[in-house]
Amino acid sequence: MNFPNRKKPQQKIINKANLGMVLEDMINQSNEYYLNAHLAVIHKKPTPVQIVKVDYPMRSKAVITEAYYKTPSTTDYNGIYKGKYIDFEAKENHNKTSFPLHNIHPHQIDHLRAIIKHGGIGFLIVSWNVYNELYIVPMSVVLKYWDNKEVGRKSIPYQEFTNNCYKIKEGFAPRLDYLKTVDIAFKDLLEK
């Protein structure tokens, strides 16, 4: 390993590791930790694929030889936490000033809207890669911008994140302990 700045080696390791590890991997790692620690059961859903052609070569397993990616109708992650249904979508943002909402499919917004209507916990996890910051964005904040017909440009400014969203603190095990932030963001719902 190589530390360009010997003064803060630990900080550097974390930053370097994060650059190489995509958000999805971090969340999957956290979910595995939560599952083994009996804290929650949260899984990533498989990527939706339209299978067109399958070959069955003799004495070997089926091979899908033609398939296409489908637009997801729900979010990537769901499960159960403290007896509550939990559901979220995770997105990386490479911008500096705002998070463009065209990153989210309308179906996913409809889905999360239905989830909170049914008493579930629904949110986005947005990673600001430029700042190395991650936030939990409650649906109330998302919908404030999504449903705003007057605004032409649909994006959530960075200031909204720092003011009204919940920053996920980096940890050790799991590195992305997002449920600790869920505890704060959805305190009322979790105590019901």
Next chain:
Amino acid sequence: MNFPNRKKPQQKIINKANLGMVLEDMINQSNEYYLNAHLAVIHKKPTPVQIVKVDYPMRSKAVITEAYYKTPSTTDYNGIYKGKYIDFEAKENHNKTSFPLHNIHPHQIDHLRAIIKHGGIGFLIVSWNVYNELYIVPMSVVLKYWDNKEVGRKSIPYQEFTNNCYKIKEGFAPRLDYLKTVDIAFKDLLEK
């Protein structure tokens, strides 16, 4: 349409339709109905696929040209109903006397076991195709047979279904109104 027995035309239609419509289609149809009626948000998870090779032909969308089916680590269906997390696996049974448990992957049993431990609603829907009967099988019944080390043959006898499981009545809209049966089978949990 063709009615070999004119005496019970309606009964015949239902049976005929069921034969042509697989269990998965029926459940998907019910879930769509529940979603539109704002009764529940339950979706089938996509089939897990290991994508090996993707081609990007010019000016057209990505084509997956090599992929393989993966063993599912969770169940097919989950969602939220009356504010509760709900999770189940659906299986068709072609036998006459028992339902063999090798139809269910050990991972799926572990998953459902964790779900009920966390306060969620977990069960199987088993279709007895020979009798044209469908049952909700609570995990307590499944685990009684799954965890029984003394029994060599792991299967649930038909009698266990008629005695200790919950028969799903056929309806009109949706045809498979399984949540009505969930209301009965998980009354205590739903009222909490």
